[in-house]
Amino acid sequence: MRVAIIHDELMRRGGAEQVVLTMLKAFPDADIYTIAYNSEGTYPEYKEYKEKINTSSFQIFSKSIKLMQKFYFPWGIIAMKAVKVTDYDIVIISNTHCAKYVNIDSKALVFIYTYTPFRLAWNPSSYSQYNNAKGVFKWIFDKVISCLKYIDFKAALRGDYFLAMTEETAQRIKDAYKVDDIKIIQPDVKTRNFYVSKQPGDYYLVVSRLEHYKKVDLAIEAFNELGLKLIVVGNGTKAAELKAMAKNNIEFKSGLSSKELADLYANCKAFVFPQHEDYGITPLEANASGRPVIAYGKGGVLETMIPYDVHESKCTAVFFNDQTAESLINAVKTAEHLIFDPAFIRKHAELFDENVFIKQFKSFVEEKYEEHSSSVIKSH
Incomplete structure (x- = not known):
């Protein structure tokens, strides 16, 4: 054959x-x-x-x-x-x-x-x-x-x-x-490429091509106002434009090795996913690292994530309903007060191995x- x-x-x-x-x-x-x-x-x-x-x-x-x-x-x-x-x-x-x-x-x-x-x-x-x-x-x-x-x-x-x-x-x-x-x-999601960190860091993470429809500008606008640390990994036609609008609390990286990327996933506070994506592998990569996702609640995440309602230990994501900086900011503030279960999140990702x-x-x-x-x- x-x-x-x-x-x-x-x-x-x-x-x-x-x-x-x-x-x-x-x-x-x-x-x-x-x-x-x-x-x-x-x-x-x-x-x-x-x-x-x-x-x-x-x-x-x-x-x-x-x-x-x-x-x-x-x-x-x-x-x-x-x-x-x-x-x-x-x-x-x-x-x-x-x-x-x-x-x-x-x-x-x-x-x-x-x-x-x-x-x-x-x-x-x-x-x-x-x-x-x-x-x-x-x-x-x-x-x-x-x-x-x-x-x-x-x-x-x-x-x-x-x-x-x-x-x-x-x-x-x-x-x-x-x-x-x-x-x-x-x-x-290739769960073998990711691991759960015992002590995550103090930053939020975006991993994305820097293109118009990926809505990375939304994340930058929100974190400019929040003042929290954000690391953006990726490249694309909008790279220069996005870097120009970002404040000093936002850092850009590209050309990382698989190990470097896995380390960033494992040690972030949460993964930020502002776009309406057809599916979205990166949220599952974050979950494979035991980290929760803050996502626009449309598209593929509806079929791959377990959104927060009242059980923070049994969810993998916090959704925001409007594709606006204000809505994303509110979701980040909600996530800041939740205690997630990395082991539960990792186990969920393994369903998509x-x-x-x-x-x-x-x-x-x-x-x-x-x-x-x-x-x-x-x-x-």
Whole structure:
């Protein structure tokens, strides 16, 4: 049984790239296809699979996320559509945008694990560039988006089975691609990479790409007023802007090792998660470190966190209901007076461990492949 795994791009460190690493544990002999690969930009574990990674002609832009994004339309799409994935029994597509654009022969059974439908096509308002565009630029943006919707929808038709992270993302997939039967398998957290500290420190923590929709500015605004220590880990197009608005109680870090990041998780007072995220691996990483989460109560956290009501020892998070600095400030003040149970929080995170994902994912793919093979044999 030959297996191929296709992922949008391997140029950064994010939750989707972690999921692919877990997929590779489920199918270790799989070949990997992607628009571009940057060994220094993404997780170092991918170096173990270097000989199996196949890239598109768009690899020339792999040293820069900004260049990739700048020339993605139309050159990235054209490059990905030219990639041929043939002679495989199973093709697993891990994607938000371009992974499903490749050429797949009719022989393969195709599984599409969609984190969320392509944001630029189906939710353009999540990008500040779109919101700020005016006049002819807005007209051009809308034309590009209309084209992307057509390409994205047509490519999705090749999927035999769709998988989603949560009920919310499953509904988005249904709305965008008009499919009904969607299997939900929640992404994993690699609990072995994190530990519980006996004596956490005095700071709060954000780990995020520094982009508009991540709402890190909300956390900075809140902690500017609170005056409490906040460490922000990450990089992105909004880095300079966010650093400029932050007061001296806020520190920025990037390019950390796995050990350095685990130490920051283990020793924070709480993890701050201000965005509406499709799923959110980082809150589970905080939980795997025995630390509570202060989160905007929408999206994936509704399915992964246990919110505080009256039992502080039996919760993993404090939610705030409005995506405002004031609402976040009130949640931080609430958390300041609670006594959490690190052992309970860690045990909760273990429900989402990678071994759980591997078992569910591998079982689903193999079961559907056996059903498919049996039907092919019967038809002959």
